[in-house]
Amino acid sequence: MASGERLKACGIELEVLRRGTGRPILLLHGFQTVDPEARFLELLARHGEIIAPSSPGFGHSPRPKDFDTVYDLVHLYLELLDTLPGGKVTLVGFSFGGWLAAEVAVACSHRLDKLVLVDPLGIKISDRETPDILDIFNRSPDEVGRKSWHDPDRLAPDFNAMSDEALVTYARNREALCLYAWHPYMYNPQLPRWLGRINVPTLLLWGESDGVVTPDYGDAYSRLIPGSRFELIEAAAHHPEIEQPEALVERISRFLQE
Amino acid sequence: MQAWYHCENVYPFVPQEVLDRAPSVRASLPNKYCDPKIAANLFEECLDEHLLCDELGINVVSIEHHSGINSLYGASPMILGILARQTKNIRILSLGTLITVRPDPVRVAEEYATADVISRGRLEIGFVKSGDSEMVSGNANPVGYVERFWEAIDLIQKTLTSHDGPFSWEGKYYTHRHVNIWPPPYQRPHPPLWAATGDPETSAELGRRGIINALVLRGPEASKRAFDAYRAARREAGLSAPGTDRFAYAALCYVGDTDEEGMRVGSKTLWFLNTSLKQSPQMSKFLPGRMPPEVAAQNYRTRPRPGAQAARRPADSLIGITPEQAIARGILCAGNPDTVYKQIMDIYDKVGGFGHFIFIGRSGFLDHEEARKGIRLMAKEVLPRLPAATSTGATELLSANAAK
Numbered sequence: 001m002a003s004g005e006r007l008k009a010c011g012i013e014l015e016v017l018r019r020g021t022g023r024p025i026l027l028l029h030g031f032q033t034v035d036p037e038a039r040f041l042e043l044l045a046r047h048g049e050i051i052a053p054s055s056p057g058f059g060h061s062p063r064p065k066d067f068d069t070v071y072d073l074v075h076l077y078l079e080l081l082d083t084l085p086g087g088k089v090t091l092v093g094f095s096f097g098g099w100l101a102a103e104v105a106v107a108c109s110h111r112l113d114k115l116v117l118v119d120p121l122g123i124k125i126s127d128r129e130t131p132d133i134l135d136i137f138n139r140s141p142d143e144v145g146r147k148s149w150h151d152p153d154r155l156a157p158d159f160n161a162m163s164d165e166a167l168v169t170y171a172r173n174r175e176a177l178c179l180y181a182w183h184p185y186m187y188n189p190q191l192p193r194w195l196g197r198i199n200v201p202t203l204l205l206w207g208e209s210d211g212v213v214t215p216d217y218g219d220a221y222s223r224l225i226p227g228s229r230f231e232l233i234e235a236a237a238h239h240p241e242i243e244q245p246e247a248l249v250e251r252i253s254r255f256l257q258e
Numbered sequence: 259m260q261a262w263y264h265c266e267n268v269y270p271f272v273p274q275e276v277l278d279r280a281p282s283v284r285a286s287l288p289n290k291y292c293d294p295k296i297a298a299n300l301f302e303e304c305l306d307e308h309l310l311c312d313e314l315g316i317n318v319v320s321i322e323h324h325s326g327i328n329s330l331y332g333a334s335p336m337i338l339g340i341l342a343r344q345t346k347n348i349r350i351l352s353l354g355t356l357i358t359v360r361p362d363p364v365r366v367a368e369e370y371a372t373a374d375v376i377s378r379g380r381l382e383i384g385f386v387k388s389g390d391s392e393m394v395s396g397n398a399n400p401v402g403y404v405e406r407f408w409e410a411i412d413l414i415q416k417t418l419t420s421h422d423g424p425f426s427w428e429g430k431y432y433t434h435r436h437v438n439i440w441p442p443p444y445q446r447p448h449p450p451l452w453a454a455t456g457d458p459e460t461s462a463e464l465g466r467r468g469i470i471n472a473l474v475l476r477g478p479e480a481s482k483r484a485f486d487a488y489r490a491a492r493r494e495a496g497l498s499a500p501g502t503d504r505f506a507y508a509a510l511c512y513v514g515d516t517d518e519e520g521m522r523v524g525s526k527t528l529w530f531l532n533t534s535l536k537q538s539p540q541m542s543k544f545l546p547g548r549m550p551p552e553v554a555a556q557n558y559r560t561r562p563r564p565g566a567q568a569a570r571r572p573a574d575s576l577i578g579i580t581p582e583q584a585i586a587r588g589i590l591c592a593g594n595p596d597t598v599y600k601q602i603m604d605i606y607d608k609v610g611g612f613g614h615f616i617f618i619g620r621s622g623f624l625d626h627e628e629a630r631k632g633i634r635l636m637a638k639e640v641l642p643r644l645p646a647a648t649s650t651g652a653t654e655l656l657s658a659n660a661a662k
Contacts, residue, residue: 066430068402138394140281140540159558167555171546175401175554178546182399 004060007053009080012067014053015060020045023113023256024086027052028077030095030119030239031136032173033059040245047253048090053080055100057176059169068179070188074103081111088113090256094241095119095212096177096186102225103191105198115202116252117221119210119238121186123195125220133186134212137178147211150237195224202228203255205248207236229255259613259644262351263311263633264319264508265620266329267304270529271296277327282538284326285391297330303626305340307619310630312345314637319351319384319616324359325395328534335369342377350377353384353454353472357410358403359396364427364434366410367417371443379444384452384472385411387460389573390548391541401547406431408463411451413437418448452506456480456572462491465500468650472506472616475531476572477588478608481507485609501648506614507605510584510621511591512628513598513635523632524592525581529622531589535573543574591617595639602644613647 007016017034019041025048027034033054034041044050055073057063077100081089091112093101098120105115125132136144145152159167202225206218215232222230231251236243272283272291280287308318320341322334331337334355341350350373355366374381387407393400409431416425417437424438443449452470455461464471465488473481485505492500512524543557556562576589584590588608591601602615617636620629 137545138540140538141544144540160561162558164555164563167558168551170558171551171554174544175546175551178399179401182401183397 007051007080009053009083010076012056012062012064012076014056016054017041017050017052019050019052020047021049023048023090024084025050025090025092026077026081026084028091028093028097028100029054029058030097031177032170038242038245040241040249043245043249044252047249047256051084055097055176057179058173063176070100070103070180073100073180074107077104078108081108090114090116092116092252093118093120095238096121096181098122099186099188099191102195102198103188105200105202106191106194109197109199112200114256115198115200116205116255117202118205118240118248119207119213119218120204120221121181121213122188123192123221123224124184124187124189125192125217131185132213132217135185136212137182144212148238150207150209150235150243155239155242192224195221196226198225198228201255201258203251204228204230205240205251206230206232207238207240207243208232208234209237212238259502259615259641259647260317260349261636261641261644262317262319262506262614262616263307263636264321264353264616264618265304265307265629266321266323266530266618267300267331268530268534268621269297269300269327269330270533270622272327277533277536280536282326282391282541283534283536284328284389285324285395285541286538287326289325292330300330303629304620305337305344307626307629307633308341309344310633311637312348314633315348316633316637316641317349317351318345319353321353322356322386323389324356324392326391326534328530335366335373338369338373338381339376342373342381345377345380347380349380349382351382351384351452353452354386356388356392356396357385357414358388358407359392359398360410362434363410363413363432364417364437364439367414368439370414370449371418371439371441374443374445374449375441377444379449381443381445381449382452382470383414383449384454385469386454390545391537393545394541399547400545402431403547404460411453415448415451418443454508456484458483458487461485461487464488465491465504466495466497468497468500468504470504470506470614472508472614474508474616475510475576475589475618478605480572481588481605481612482609485612498651501650502611502613502645503647503649505609505612506616507609507612508616508618509589509591509605511598511602511615511617511619511636512624512632513593513595513640514632515594515635517593517597520593520597521581523624523628524590526624526628527618527621528579528581528584528590530618531576531579531584533622535577595635598636599640599643602640606645611645611648615644 006013034052054061091101098117099122149156204222222228233240240248320337323329424436427434454472456476461484510527514520588605591598619632
């Protein structure tokens with residue numbers, strides 16, 4: 001990200017992407033940081049001002065020593081919400097960022113006007129011997145690829161075509177994710193109890209073919225958030241924003257206009 | 259010089275077609291392929307080899323690897339307990355309980371202190387950072403493991419040296435509010451400490467702490483780099499130059515009556531490299547935290563860019579190695595007693611000396627009788643000719659420990 005734009009929160013100079021104007025849309029990325037060239041950014045920017053920071057340790061955002069838990073991330077974004085100028089904020093979270101967005105919404109619904117969760121992680125639904133969330137660190141790269149993408153041959157990252165810099169960012173993002181989410185793996189055991197506190201209109205969007213967290217998980221997630229709506233995106237798996245940007249943004253924009 | 263017999267108690271009896279089909283022979287290979295009756299025989303044989311070492315004046319190493327054909331010693335403290343009781347004379351090195359995957363270092367210290375007492379002060383404690391697949395099978399976060407490694411060592415050392423009632427530890431990785439182990443260790447202030455690493459940065463810290471640095475299957479060049487870093491760190495810290503007693507070199511090694519026998523039998527140990535190192539990519543090159551992102555990034559390419567240096571873990575270069583290559587690279591010493599002596603001394607001269615030679619004398623399909631013969635010849639024909647270790651001032655080592 002050559003522009004090098006920064007956004008300060010908790011004393012950390014976060015790398016940030018900004019697009020569009022209008023209602024503030026705080027976008028929390030998933031396993032990987034947001035690609036500045038991504039089609040969905042351009043589409044979503046027609047509906048507000050997107051503010052998409054890279055979490056500490058991801059992308060080009062520094063990670064202070066001992067900043068290494070989801071607790072830290074949640075409080076970072078709570079502080080960011082307090083300091084963003086303007087009125088209420090629309091919070092959008094993808095995957096891992098969806099977990100963070102749900103946590104933030106539990107703690108701070110009054111600063112939000114709407115919440116959009118796209119294939120979020122963060123809760124445990126099934127019994128103790130049934131993992132809900134695909135182990136992207138311990139399962140084979142082939143399996144992870146198959147379950148992450150509706151069409152792995154089309155839009156999954158082509159490592160051979162990526163620049164050295166992009167690959168380093170990719171590896172850095174995985175390291176940060178592993179640090180924050182290794183244990184318990186990608187969820188907070190206490191979160192389901194508190195999701196009922198979310199009192200802003202909430203939309204859960206789910207890739208129909210998602211094998212990282214399945215639509216059944218999404219449906220269960222939705223039932224824990226009062227009044228929330230659950231919708232599937234066809235021909236997409238864990239990354240609908242990349243596989244079906246038009247369909248995803250169309251759903252989000254309709255929800256924002258309601 | 260001290261010689262140390264090292265046997266990983268491998269399990270080579272899984273059908274080759276199963277191993278070929280399996281993405282990994284560690285961590286994920288189902289344990290239905292391990293017959294506990296065969297395992298019982300292997301334990302008996304390997305423990306008997308350690309008892310033979312006890313008769314012959316060769317020290318022994320107890321290791322720990324998890325969930326794979328490369329070792330049945332998943333619960334190292336149990337092996338240590340048996341060795342502590344059944345051997346009578348030799349020193350026993352644990353290299354070691356995998357402290358980066360164990361949740362409570364106090365418990366590790368307790369097990370070590372117990373083994374030290376049972377053996378009446380013959381225990382040596384080695385620390386290892388653990389292999390990639392062990393982070394997976396040990397459920398341990400691979401990111402931050404080096405920092406965790408040092409905190410575990412600090413807590414174990416404090417636990418072993420505290421004798422005036424409970425102390426409290428609230429560190430970054432470990433909290434234990436009431437630490438007061440019984441029994442305390444037999445040796446004071448604590449058993450000698452070792453660590454296995456080839457990473458110069460870690461070796462430098464070992465130097466400052468006076469911990470013995472063991473290099474396992476790294477060859478003379480990497481070993482010299484590590485030992486040099488160790489020496490330099492002590493020099494820079496104003497500490498005395500280390501004797502060779504601070505350095506250990508480990509290789510696959512077999513001594514036969516003839517060169518032909520030594521090579522033929524010794525080559526069997528290469529199974530450890532050629533068969534038992536196979537790990538899935540997600541448990542090795544793609545596991546986060548094991549190398550900096552700047553280095554790890556290249557692992558993702560299936561077609562390396564021209565001129566780009568692919569990131570390789572030390573183990574990667576050992577898979578598929580031939581006996582001749584292994585000897586040339588100082589990974590294997592094999593032949594008649596004269597040959598093996600010369601091979602060891604050649605490495606000794608290249609690295610600037612070491613006081614401990616760890617010989618991995620049994621692996622793969624090398625059998626019990628062959629192992630016994632190799633141990634005997636090592637003890638009678640090679641070990642007596644190896645140079646004595648030079649020592650490092652004991653008081654200075656202790657003050658280095660206290661100062662850190």
